[in-house]
Amino acid sequence: MLLDYHMHTRLTDGTMEPADYARVAIARGLDEICCTDHAPLGNRETDWTLTSANLATYVDWVQAAQRQFPRLPIKLGLEVDYFPGREDWIRELVGLYPWDFILGSVHFIGDFPVDRSAADWKDQNIDERWHQYFQLWEHAARTRLFDSLAHPDLPKKFGLRPATFDYRPALRAVQVAGGAIEVSTAGLRKPCREIYPTEEFLRLARQFDIPITFGSDAHIPDDTGANFDKAVTLARRCGYDKLCRFTQRRRELVPLG
């Protein structure tokens, strides 16, 4: 089966509406999709997340798409930024609607935006930033607030990476927490031109017996399920033959591909 568990609408930094993604998913033969728009941060409004004012609209849109396309399961999800100390807000958010899936992300190291632009990375200590990022990622895993962790090696987006990096502590944290990780084809559309996470990471994840979700991180409907053939090939090469699906936060494994 092919399930795309990561996409955004025009309420945030995406375009169009859930129904438009559903239409593409059906045309491409996907078995299920999950909308995961950016959750409100809770302590400030941004131009790239939902707000407390339009969160209900988002839920309405997803539910309307579910009625419009009864043969395609369309799950209600959120991509939630992890910030240390904001766990209570995330718990509150999670209690507001009957979410199927909560995708955790680290987009910020303090005020430093990990994936905004290559210019932000100019003059940065790459090794240090990678360590800081994965520390946060590890903490995010330990909270057990998230069903899957998005685009695991996001700091490679602009092609800047340490010569070697030990992913095992981060993966061990996910394993202990019983979490899952995302295989994201978005990286193929970025300067790094590589799926998130890198093959070495995914092989280790398989050894740790960590299940995976698939996501395109589509911000336009045409990217729904984009390059999933490549993601399937990579996952299989790393030893995976199953994929996660979530219903009201309950995880189930389905055959991959």
Ligand SMILES: [Zn+2]
């Ligand atoms: Zn993200």
Ligand SMILES: [Zn+2]
């Ligand atoms: Zn996203």
